[in-house]
Amino acid sequence: MVEVLAFESIAQAAAALRDRTVYLGGGTLVMRAVNFGDSSIERIVLANDPSVKAIRTEGNRVVLGSGATMADVLASKETAFLASVARGIGGPAVRSMATVGGNLFAQHPYGDFAAAILALDAKLSLTDGSEIDMGSFLARRGSLRSLVARIQFERPASGEFHFRKMSRVKPKGVSVISIAALIPNSAGRVSNARIAYCGMGETPVRASAAEAALEGRTLDPQGIAAAVSAASAGLAPPDDAIASSWYRKEVAPVLLRRLLLGEAD
Amino acid sequence: MNTVEFRKNLFSDERPENLSEIGRPTVRQDILGHVTGRSAFYDDHQFDGLLHMRCVRSPHHHARIRSVDFSNAERMDGVRRIVGPNDVPKNLNTLLSLINFGKEDEPLLSGEKTAYRGEPVLAVIADTERQARVAASSVRVEWEPMPHVLDVEEALAPGAPTVNETYPDNTFEYHERYDHQKLRFGDVDKGFSEADRIVEGRYRMSPIEQAPIETCGAIAAPDTGDRFVCYTSTQALFFSLATTAKLLDTASSRLHFIGGTVGGGFGGKVDSIVEPMAVLGAMLSGRPVKFMWDREEEMQVGAPRGAELWIIKDGVAADGRILARRFTGYFDAGAYTRLSSYAVVKSTGHLPGPYTIPNVASNVYCVFTNRTPATAMRGFGITGVDYAIECQMDRVAEAVGMDPVELRILNAYRDGDMKAHRRVAKNTALIECCQVAAEKAGWRISPDSTRQSSLEGGGGRRAEIPETATDQIGRIGERRRSRIPVEPLVGSGPRGRIPAGTAGPAVEAAPPQRPDMAMDWEREKSAADFVREPVKRPKTATQPQSRLAAAPEPLPPAQEKAEAPYIPKAPFNRGVRKPGVSRFLSGTRRR
Numbered sequence: 001m002v003e004v005l006a007f008e009s010i011a012q013a014a015a016a017l018r019d020r021t022v023y024l025g026g027g028t029l030v031m032r033a034v035n036f037g038d039s040s041i042e043r044i045v046l047a048n049d050p051s052v053k054a055i056r057t058e059g060n061r062v063v064l065g066s067g068a069t070m071a072d073v074l075a076s077k078e079t080a081f082l083a084s085v086a087r088g089i090g091g092p093a094v095r096s097m098a099t100v101g102g103n104l105f106a107q108h109p110y111g112d113f114a115a116a117i118l119a120l121d122a123k124l125s126l127t128d129g130s131e132i133d134m135g136s137f138l139a140r141r142g143s144l145r146s147l148v149a150r151i152q153f154e155r156p157a158s159g160e161f162h163f164r165k166m167s168r169v170k171p172k173g174v175s176v177i178s179i180a181a182l183i184p185n186s187a188g189r190v191s192n193a194r195i196a197y198c199g200m201g202e203t204p205v206r207a208s209a210a211e212a213a214l215e216g217r218t219l220d221p222q223g224i225a226a227a228v229s230a231a232s233a234g235l236a237p238p239d240d241a242i243a244s245s246w247y248r249k250e251v252a253p254v255l256l257r258r259l260l261l262g263e264a265d
Numbered sequence: 266m267n268t269v270e271f272r273k274n275l276f277s278d279e280r281p282e283n284l285s286e287i288g289r290p291t292v293r294q295d296i297l298g299h300v301t302g303r304s305a306f307y308d309d310h311q312f313d314g315l316l317h318m319r320c321v322r323s324p325h326h327h328a329r330i331r332s333v334d335f336s337n338a339e340r341m342d343g344v345r346r347i348v349g350p351n352d353v354p355k356n357l358n359t360l361l362s363l364i365n366f367g368k369e370d371e372p373l374l375s376g377e378k379t380a381y382r383g384e385p386v387l388a389v390i391a392d393t394e395r396q397a398r399v400a401a402s403s404v405r406v407e408w409e410p411m412p413h414v415l416d417v418e419e420a421l422a423p424g425a426p427t428v429n430e431t432y433p434d435n436t437f438e439y440h441e442r443y444d445h446q447k448l449r450f451g452d453v454d455k456g457f458s459e460a461d462r463i464v465e466g467r468y469r470m471s472p473i474e475q476a477p478i479e480t481c482g483a484i485a486a487p488d489t490g491d492r493f494v495c496y497t498s499t500q501a502l503f504f505s506l507a508t509t510a511k512l513l514d515t516a517s518s519r520l521h522f523i524g525g526t527v528g529g530g531f532g533g534k535v536d537s538i539v540e541p542m543a544v545l546g547a548m549l550s551g552r553p554v555k556f557m558w559d560r561e562e563e564m565q566v567g568a569p570r571g572a573e574l575w576i577i578k579d580g581v582a583a584d585g586r587i588l589a590r591r592f593t594g595y596f597d598a599g600a601y602t603r604l605s606s607y608a609v610v611k612s613t614g615h616l617p618g619p620y621t622i623p624n625v626a627s628n629v630y631c632v633f634t635n636r637t638p639a640t641a642m643r644g645f646g647i648t649g650v651d652y653a654i655e656c657q658m659d660r661v662a663e664a665v666g667m668d669p670v671e672l673r674i675l676n677a678y679r680d681g682d683m684k685a686h687r688r689v690a691k692n693t694a695l696i697e698c699c700q701v702a703a704e705k706a707g708w709r710i711s712p713d714s715t716r717q718s719s720l721e722g723g724g725g726r727r728a729e730i731p732e733t734a735t736d737q738i739g740r741i742g743e744r745r746r747s748r749i750p751v752e753p754l755v756g757s758g759p760r761g762r763i764p765a766g767t768a769g770p771a772v773e774a775a776p777p778q779r780p781d782m783a784m785d786w787e788r789e790k791s792a793a794d795f796v797r798e799p800v801k802r803p804k805t806a807t808q809p810q811s812r813l814a815a816a817p818e819p820l821p822p823a824q825e826k827a828e829a830p831y832i833p834k835a836p837f838n839r840g841v842r843k844p845g846v847s848r849f850l851s852g853t854r855r856r
Contacts, residue, residue, distance in 0.1 A: 036559055037398045
């Protein structure tokens with residue numbers, strides 16, 4: 001039998017985490033595993049905590065509760081720039097259940113939203129009171145004994161955030177790859193770009209080579225050429241039923257070019 | 266928007282004018298249930314005290330079983346019964362044994378070795394699915410992995426590992442003589458020597474999983490009268506019933522199978538694996554038992570459309586006429602025959618495609634490899650080779666510099682032509698099909714091609730059966746001893762010639778057993794009523810073919826004494842709550 005423990009706060013739920021126990025956010029991944037016979041799950045903990053469901057702004061910072069669903073992100077005007085990311089995840093039924101926090105832990109090939117969070121250089125507030133940046137979180141997420149309560153990041157200036165997803169089934173297919181990118185622009189030249197992929201590694205990863213190649217360049221076919229040719233550099237995307245590693249490496253530059261030039265898919 | 270356009274002028278004399286279903290919306294008989302969510306699938310039937318069955322499966326492509334230790338599983342909570350190979354009354358079967366085709370080659374549960382990844386060796390019956398799953402994963406099997414073969418050509422090589430002990434040469438045996446199905450029509454070598462161009466192609470198709478939304482499964486429960494009821498996802502109810510009766514060595518009258526709405530089948534639900542397992546579970550546990558594949562099992566052990574490999578060699582005249590076509594075909598059956606042996610025969614009857622080619626030869630192999638056994642899928646036996654043939658036609662068109670549509674019209678079969686399997690072609694429509702397709706696609710074809718008709722130009726010399734070259738290469742076991750050519754009419758060995766016009770023995774249908782069983786053609790409405798040349802139909806009144814009528818057997822002597830009234834040997838003690846109703850049956854989930 002699977003035991004289900006419901007708590008009032010996410011901190012209490014975090015305290016109940018131990019071996020063979022999972023936290024249930026929206027259930028779109030956990031319940032699928034349970035229903036498909038994953039017998040490693042013996043205990044499910046969940047929290048009916050309104051504080052982690054909220055989406056708000058503090059000055060120029062956006063604070064996303066980890067329990068906010070994709071539908072909440074779509075409905076909130078604070079997160080209008082993330083609508084294309086949220087809309088790309090599942091169908092309406094999944095979006096009304098799947099949470100932002102759950103997506104941070106989603107295994108490949110899922111995690112489009114986590115890639116966006118990585119591109120936005122977000123800080124995650126954990127239930128143990130600590131704060132961690134998204135890059136270190138992704139490196140440690142398998143062994144983490146805390147839960148993510150909130151995600152904070154600076155609101156990008158208008159037109160700075162971009163997202164593209166390529167899937168074989170439309171409109172609600174799993175990503176072959178997706179790209180989220182923050183492309184700050186000063187005097188027509190790119191500076192400190194952050195480009196993150198979903199589908200190009202076991203977790204969302206940054207395209208460091210492409211980011212470096214974009215520094216100080218203009219967003220035109222010549223300016224982005226070096227970044228596009230470095231799109232897959234240093235990355236080892238997995239082979240799976242959705243696409244081969246080779247195919248993902250071939251698709252990445254195409255999708256990155258479309259994203260940077262604003263071309264149609 | 267009506268996108269259907271009728272060309273009723275074509276073949277108007279071959280069908281009645283009252284055929285009007287195409288182009289009109291028709292309500293599927295079961296659609297109301299589907300759109301309102303009320304269709305009952307097998308898994309919607311609820312039973313009191315339902316037990317769940319899960320299999321222990323092989324992680325290897327090919328492995329011997331050294332030992333199986335289920336002592337931990339037996340002691341686990343909720344575990345009711347461990348089912349092993351010895352619990353299956355008749356643990357060897359081949360699906361087509363029901364029509365007397367092939368040898369028994371597949372166990373329901375394997376005891377000595379497994380020949381594909383996911384082959385079941387043991388089943389656990391427990392109170393909950395989770396308990397069954399955990400218990401199954403605790404079973405320790407000591408495996409001795411063996412060399413495996415996953416490719417049809419490698420499987421035919423001498424020294425390849427034997428996949429299936431029933432067929433030690435890795436090939437199904439045809440006509441108790443050859444390791445492949447032969448087709449010989451004319452002399453392909455003569456055709457090749459007369460040809461201006463030789464065009465060769467090699468075409469490979471991967472397995473395709475039918476991927477139904479509802480995975481394969483069945484629920485069986487003890488019923489009154491020492492019978493068993495079985496709700497199943499099968500596409501072939503009576504086939505599954507007969508297979509279950511055979512494997513469990515029980516009278517089919519003890520089995521009450523209930524099918525119905527199938528949540529997607531596409532050919533993948535005819536293999537009758539889940540039904541015998543569920544009924545066996547119910548027999549051994551005395552309780553209702555559900556055996557249902559999960560999605561991973563559906564993908565890994567659910568039989569797909571098999572892989573195929575076709576090698577085609579054409580001899581083509583400069584004007585585009587194909588003078589000879591030679592096929593070497595392989596159906597990858599996976600580890601067991603299932604239905605692949607039949608796919609080979611069916612595809613052979615289809616060769617050389619819808620074209621009239623005077624010289625045709627084929628060798629088609631049903632090959633055993635250590636892949637998941639293959640089974641039916643839409644267009645079974647035909648889809649793969651048709652893909653190969655049409656790719657080859659494009660290649661031929663390119664080689665002779667001809668328009669691909671016109672090449673097809675030039676070589677298309679016409680009414681009255683002789684097919685390679687020695688039946689006269691009728692209702693041929695490829696030419697008209699090409700013409701309309703070209704027109705719709707805005708593809709220009711020559712006026713000459715536009716004028717062609719499948720009703721004209723056929724028959725005559727095209728209806729003749731040519732003198733045919735034969736060989737006897739590829740006898741059963743021969744390929745195991747030495748490497749011999751796989752292609753038709755290649756290699757050394759005795760050759761023969763069959764005189765022109767030899768049609769082969771006529772196959773006649775068995776006569777009806779009694780005169781009143783004969784079909785009354787006057788009352789039958791079928792396409793046969795509308796063929797241009799009326800078929801000769803047996804006149805039942807003048808055919809006293811019935812064995813009964815011809816030689817009446819004396820009736821058995823009437824029994825002299827009436828039997829004593831039935832008295833049960835033991836008092837009836839199966840706990841029925843309502844007379845006549847299974848004590849386990851408690852309804853369906855959706856009303």
